[in-house]
Amino acid sequence: MKTQSTFIQRYSLLLFLILTPLISLAIPLFFPLPMEITPLLMVFVPGLLAVIFTAMTEEGKGVGALLKKLIQVRVGFKWYVIAIGLALGLRLAMSALALMLGWIPAIQMNSWSPPEFMIIGIFTFIGAVMEELGWRGYALPRLLAHRSALLSALIIGIPWGIVHLGLILPGQMNAGTSWMGTILFLMGLSVILTWFFIRTRESLVIVIMYHTAQNYFVFLNGGIELAPSMWLLTAVTLALALVLVILFGVNLQRSRVDQQGIANTRQAEIS
Numbered sequence: 663m664k665t666q667s668t669f670i671q672r673y674s675l676l677l678f679l680i681l682t683p684l685i686s687l688a689i690p691l692f693f694p695l696p697m698e699i700t701p702l703l704m705v706f707v708p709g710l711l712a713v714i715f716t717a718m719t720e721e722g723k724g725v726g727a728l729l730k731k732l733i734q735v736r737v738g739f740k741w742y743v744i745a746i747g748l749a750l751g752l753r754l755a756m757s758a759l760a761l762m763l764g765w766i767p768a769i770q771m772n773s774w775s776p777p778e779f780m781i782i783g784i785f786t787f788i789g790a791v792m793e794e795l796g797w798r799g800y801a802l803p804r805l806l807a808h809r810s811a812l813l814s815a816l817i818i819g820i821p822w823g824i825v826h827l828g829l830i831l832p833g834q835m836n837a838g839t840s841w842m843g844t845i846l847f848l849m850g851l852s853v854i855l856t857w858f859f860i861r862t863r864e865s866l867v868i869v870i871m872y873h874t875a876q877n878y879f880v881f882l883n884g885g886i887e888l889a890p891s892m893w894l895l896t897a898v899t900l901a902l903a904l905v906l907v908i909l910f911g912v913n914l915q916r917s918r919v920d921q922q923g924i925a926n927t928r929q930a931e932i933s
Contacts, residue, residue, distance in 0.1 A: 670719060674715045675804045678796070679801065679818075679821050680821075682707055682708050685711070686707045686708075687825065689703050690829070691831070697834050697835050698835070700828070701789070701834075702789070704828060705789035706792050707796070707825075708793050709792035709793070713725055715800070728795070728800060729795075731795075731799050731864070731866040732795065732867070734867060735867050737863070737868055738862075741861070741862050742871065745858065745868050746875050748854075748876075748902065749876040750879055750882075753879040753882040756882075756883050756886070756894040756898055757769040757883050757886070759894055759898070760883070760885075765887070765890055766886055767885075772881040772883075772884040790874040794855070794866050794869050794873055797822055802856060805817055811857070811860055811915065812856075814856065815852040815855075815856035819851070819853070820845070822848045822849075826845075830844060836888065838889055839889050840889065840893065843896045844896075847899050849903075850902070851899050853914075855869050857906045857914040858872055860913075860914050861914070861915065
């Protein structure tokens with residue numbers, strides 16, 4: 663029993679990074695569910711596994727600390743504005759590019775009804791919470807303890823992208839889109855979310871806000887077909903990620919003092 667506990671403590675992060683895509687992909691592969699239900703089940707996998715592994719390695723105190731990250735709302739107001747602004751700008755840039763390329767006659771919105779705006783917003787938020795609890799709440803701090811922010815973000819982006827390949831299978835909501843574009847998009851998004859995570863002193867609230875907003879503002883991309891839309895989303899996301907790396911370096915943090923302070927805090931939390 664002690665040997666099993668030691669094994670899990672030593673390899674919990676690796677197990678999380680392997681099991682999350684495997685379990686997530688098993689849902690669309692082996693359970694013939696409506697395409698609206700499948701992603702709702704898949705988004706719960708990272709959060710649930712994060713809680714399970716934390717409970718196995720750090721018990722109740724660790725689980726409490728993990729969940730507490732979801733309510734750490736005391737960050738500068740500017741970060742709420744930046745998160746919403748960047749997400750809005752990203753979606754508008756997609757429509758502007760589509761217009762320039764002649765893919766749409768004019769920038770337009772999807773014709774959602776008021777109830778659809780509400781329902782989609784709620785489920786988009788829930789999905790962001792469960793995904794971020796796992797990827798940024800659990801996995802990212804453990805990777806950052808020994809790796810640069812950029813490398814940590816890219817490592818997470820690979821299994822996170824593999825998870826989303828389940829949504830491009832026949833009959834699923836993103837069927838027909840590129841597998842490569844999907845993975846590249848998630849790797850770029852992982853860099854952006856890691857930047858938010860570090861710059862807000864590891865607040866999941868701002869990370870969840872950006873994650874939710876960049877999905878929810880899809881209604882601004884009306885008229886763009888699904889496959890081209892994924893490539894546009896990938897292009898603007900990678901461009902933003904590249905700008906952040908150029909401006910803030912591989913640690914996505916300007917201040918060395920802040921870097922050391924965050925590193926010391928993270929080491930203390932994990933140990």
